[in-house]
Amino acid sequence: MIRLPSLSIAPPAVPVHDNCGRCTAMCCNYVSTEIDPPTTARDYDQLRWYLMHPGVRVYCEDATDGWFIQFMSRCRFLQPNDLCGIYETRPQICRDLQPTECEFALGPGDRHLFTSLEEFDRWLAERERLRSKRRQGRAHPRRSKAAAAAR
Numbered sequence: 482m483i484r485l486p487s488l489s490i491a492p493p494a495v496p497v498h499d500n501c502g503r504c505t506a507m508c509c510n511y512v513s514t515e516i517d518p519p520t521t522a523r524d525y526d527q528l529r530w531y532l533m534h535p536g537v538r539v540y541c542e543d544a545t546d547g548w549f550i551q552f553m554s555r556c557r558f559l560q561p562n563d564l565c566g567i568y569e570t571r572p573q574i575c576r577d578l579q580p581t582e583c584e585f586a587l588g589p590g591d592r593h594l595f596t597s598l599e600e601f602d603r604w605l606a607e608r609e610r611l612r613s614k615r616r617q618g619r620a621h622p623r624r625s626k627a628a629a630a631a632r
Contacts, residue, residue: 507583511553515548536553537551542592
């Protein structure tokens with residue numbers, strides 16, 4: 482993990498967790514919300530459409546569950562020093578985020594993060610290639626050793 486320098490400026494009388502002091506306010510630079518996992522060609526096409534827009538990302542924990550759309554947009558109350566300008570009145574969602582459970586503390590955990598249409602298309606093509614290979618394997622089961630010996 483890369484160690485970032487601690488912030489030298491903190492709001493008066495506000496204890497700053499060490500993780501927060503080294504973070505560049507990652508969680509304050511986007512909004513994300515869970516979306517339904519794609520199951521149809523139309524669903525996948527809609528994800529492609531999302532990724533055609535600058536500042537939009539899609540990520541998932543695995544291909545069948547936990548899909549999210551992320552809009553890269555810096556919070557308007559985030560100060561140039563990466564500290565919250567409305568710390569005392571910040572929303573509950575900000576208060577609930579624990580500095581030991583945030584993405585800075587846990588590191589990259591997304592199994593798949595798509596930041597562009599090209600990344601997503603490559604993933605889809607590879608996924609389809611693997612699915613096709615599995616289908617071919619089921620369509621042509623391997624002959625048993627006894628059947629091969631009988632030939």
